[in-house]
Amino acid sequence: MSTLENSTVSILGAGGKMGTRITNNLIHAPLQLLLCEKSEERVATMIERNLIVVPMEEAVPQSDFVILAVPDIYIKQISTEVAPLMKDGAVLITLDPAAAYAEQLVVNNHSTSIVAHPCHPSIFLEKYTREEYDDAFGGVAAKQDVVVALHQGDETKITLALELIKSMYAPVETCHVITVEQMAILEPTLVETITCMIGTVLNESLDEVVNMGIPEEAARAMLYGHIQIALAVALRGTNPFSDACLIAIEQGKEAIIQPDWKKVFEKEHLDSTIRKMLKLC
Ligand SMILES: NC(=O)c1ccc[n+]([C@@H]2O[C@H](COP(=O)([O-])OP(=O)(O)OC[C@H]3O[C@@H](n4cnc5c(N)ncnc54)[C@H](O)[C@@H]3O)[C@@H](O)[C@H]2O)c1
Incomplete structure (x- = not known):
């Protein structure tokens, strides 16, 4: 053997x-x-x-x-x-x-x-x-x-x-x-198209508030701490979001997320992303 x-x-x-x-x-x-x-x-x-x-x-x-x-x-x-x-x-x-x-x-x-x-x-x-x-x-x-x-x-x-x-x-x-197809749905779609993209949005958001005059150290402290608690609550349900926070989340989704965003999980979208990544088009 x-x-x-x-x-x-x-x-x-x-x-x-x-x-x-x-x-x-x-x-x-x-x-x-x-x-x-x-x-x-x-x-x-x-x-x-x-x-x-x-x-x-x-x-x-x-x-x-x-x-x-x-x-x-x-x-x-x-x-x-x-x-x-x-x-x-x-x-x-x-x-x-x-x-x-x-x-x-x-x-x-x-x-x-x-x-x-x-x-x-x-x-x-x-x-x-x-x-x-x-x-x-x-x-x-x-x-x-x-x-x-x-x-x-x-x-x-x-x-x-x-x-x-x-x-x-x-x-x-x-x-x-x-399967290979399941892995392709996980990467790029779940972890790059969505998760890494959101990571860059967080960084751009930090730049925005610093450009507005908020001290960078304070902004980083708020962001880093809230990334941890937001993910613990959203992904693990460690404790509930507050009622006011739930309202802010809905406001954010309405302003930032397109209503049909889940189309990124469709095969056509995945195929197109992978073809672009492999420089086949
Ligand atoms: N970088 C990451 O964070 C990461 C994470 C997970 C998976 N991957 C995957 O790992 C693979 C490699 O990615 P990477 O980021 O390490 O690439 P890289 O560009 O850092 O390294 C690729 C290496 O391959 C060499 N190479 C090219 N043609 C060759 C050939 N014919 N014979 C021998 N060597 C050759 C290049 O000289 C280079 O040293 C990819 O499939 C990538 O998707 C990368």
């Missing part, structure tokens, strides 16, 4: 943002790790860190797992080059659902492809150490969950892949196995 311990794992794009994070987590794992990187600048940084970089043509054919930590807009081109190099039964792992959802991920018939995306540590996570507080992204000290989806191929490969995915994004609490 194959185990992670006698597996060979390649990371393509090992010098990028995710590639570096995953390398840092897998470098001491009991597996053979092969690092591939195209940018000369990033290769130089990796060499400074005593990391060995090998060509993709050498790494992929001997790998049980190939992790594509490359920009989503290049996944079609890179997976087209990688697919014929992969050995029978190997697993290709991508880190974002966009390319797989938009049918840009090329996989040969003898391989399995899986998408694995980190959830990042929850704002409600119980944290005990300085390192956990500092690890907003996850993958260092704060626990996070991961969403995982089979894109194509042999679903029995998921069990071993989950072991690797937990090491890539460690420390991991739970891996949620869902």
Whole structure:
């Protein structure tokens, strides 16, 4: 029976943002790790860190797992080059659902492809150490969950892949196995189109009140504290919003939110967003 311990794992794009994070987590794992990187600048940084970089043509054919930590807009081109190099039964792992959802991920018939995306540590996570507080992204000290989806191929490969995915994004609490389409609804729609967008609106709102002459420290203190309590009440029902606050919320929705905003969850809207993200139009 194959185990992670006698597996060979390649990371393509090992010098990028995710590639570096995953390398840092897998470098001491009991597996053979092969690092591939195209940018000369990033290769130089990796060499400074005593990391060995090998060509993709050498790494992929001997790998049980190939992790594509490359920009989503290049996944079609890179997976087209990688697919014929992969050995029978190997697993290709991508880190974002966009390319797989938009049918840009090329996989040969003898391989399995899986998408694995980190959830990042929850704002409600119980944290005990300085390192956990500092690890907003996850993958260092704060626990996070991961969403995982089979894109194509042999679903029995998921069990071993989950072991690797937990090491890539460690420390991991739970891996949620869902479909590629469900993952695309979560990201971009739920977490980028809506949540990250609202984050930027909060920041612009802070700028507005500071420009109106309110001391920035006071404004930041009010905003940061109220972000925490607003999310605790809205998402967890820790205590009710006050009656006056409920009136202000309705006023805000009327002034800011378009009545048909939930159209962002429709397939047409999602497809259009992903095509724009992948620069397909
Ligand atoms: N950055 C994030 O916060 C984040 C979070 C979750 C998932 N992701 C996903 O991770 C993946 C990588 O994103 P990133 O932000 O780390 O990108 P990045 O641009 O930081 O890094 C990509 C790396 O791939 C390298 N590369 C490009 N073509 C290559 C090739 N043919 N062979 C080898 N290396 C090649 C680049 O030189 C670069 O170092 C994407 O699928 C992205 O959606 C990113």
